[in-house]
């Protein structure tokens with residue numbers, strides 16, 4: 296039995312890392328490749344998590360449908376976010392997307408009829424695929440690993456394609472690209488829809504793993520965490536995002552072994568992330584594998 | 591007529607950058623726009639590509655009214671241009687730049703992922719040969735010298751499918767040898783049937799190059815004609831002397 300080779304503790308960690316890899320690589324598509332200062336990514340992750348959870352708990356949808364709907368719905372909200380902010384550039388766009396993230400969390404807290412507010416949604420079933428239910432954490436890990444692999448592969452193919460090249464050109468000089476006849480606004484829509492789709496399915500994986508979600512998982516600290524991972528790994532580097540997901544999520548685990556009380560572990564994590572972010576920004580602003588130079 | 595600019599006016603606050611400016615650009619010719627600093631030359635280009643909204647006037651490209659079209663659509667319809675300050679994509683290579691300019695299908699995601707890759711190798715080589723650019727294709731834009739950047743910028747504009755090429759001071763700040771080289775490139779392009787609209791500050795550069803010259807001063811066309819006629823025009827001499 297393979298289960299014996301991996302302890303439950305490690306399995307649990309690897310599942311989270313797998314989910315974060317999807318979340319972070321998809322954020323890099325907008326933030327790093329397209330140069331959109333997108334701070335609303337975690338909100339799309341939340342939308343995916345809630346969509347999938349509600350479709351299964353309330354409407355008894357099959358997992359596959361709930362999973363895909365999570366992606367599609369989050370992608371749609373990505374589209375709406377760009378539509379609502381299309382006149383805004385740079386810092387203003389960043390602020391607007393951050394505002395969007397706060398609105399989503401507030402809606403999750405206040406639309407109690409739908410979301411149970413702060414009480415969250417319990418009893419989210421484990422996924423079943425083709426009549427097989429994924430029960431053990433080990434099989435969930437395999438499932439997450441497959442989804443993460445496919446997601447990263449698709450995003451990799453996109454960024455290496457001619458389409459990906461003009462996403463990068465949009466980041467480097469939007470006007471310069473428009474006078475070559477490319478509709479950069481439409482490109483940003485597409486980037487955000489794709490990015491949102493993957494954030495959404497990551498949200499679905501998250502919800503069905505924990506079997507319980509509430510708005511507290513999608514707060515500002517979460518936004519800072521995913522941004523830290525992207526920046527540490529490097530803008531426009533998929534390899535960097537993957538590696539940094541491991542590094543950043545594993546580092547705070549040392550706190551566990553120091554037998555500290557949990558009241559210290561929580562803030563301790565935040566402090567560690569902040570220190571890592573500051574160190575990287577000071578000494579290696581491009582991150583571990585970043586090759587992109589922003590103006 | 592390839593390009594027709596009719597009564598275009600543009601004010602920046604109190605500054606009248608273009609004042610009922612009208613120009614007609616014939617096919618397969620090199621047309622120069624000259625004029626002192628701040629006379630509105632670059633503004634005219636920006637208004638044609640609709641990067642800057644004009645206050646009034648109309649613009650026609652090959653008989654089509656492009657006045658209200660969006661900037662990227664104007665580019666798609668056949669205007670290829672450079673800027674006075676070279677604009678390159680700082681993290682992309684020379685090959686990337688030229689492929690972006692050449693490809694018209696890269697905005698389509700599905701086609702971009704599953705379609706057959708067009709082989710542009712030969713066209714890229716031809717264009718780089720034409721402009722005499724010999725850096726390796728994987729060189730990044732930021733590794734180039736000023737002169738090389740100017741040349742790459744020109745190569746991109748040539749590569750982009752177009753009906754008219756609009757160049758904003760392509761030889762500004764360039765060494766004399768390269769100036770001559772660029773002049774030759776433009777002559778070759780004209781021979782191949784290109785229509786070129788070139789902004790140049792220095793009157794002497796365009797005298798033996800342009801077929802026709804428009805002179806701007808305070809946003810107005812103060813004279814136009816063959817270079818020979820322009821050279822002796824009193825208003826033109828005054829505008830340049832008064833600079």
Ligand SMILES: Nc1ncnc2c1ncn2[C@@H]1O[C@H](COP(=O)(O)OP(=O)(O)OP(=O)(O)O)[C@@H](O)[C@H]1O
Nearest residue numbers: 602605607625626627628629630631632633634791
């Ligand atoms: N974006 C802008 N905002 C305000 N004023 C502007 C702007 N662009 C140009 N101007 C003004 O409009 C006038 C025309 O400028 P423009 O750049 O078109 O001149 P030019 O003929 O290209 O000059 P140069 O030979 O120096 O390049 C100038 O007075 C300039 O200061």
Ligand SMILES: [Mg+2]
Nearest residue numbers: 631632633674
């Ligand atoms: Mg100018």
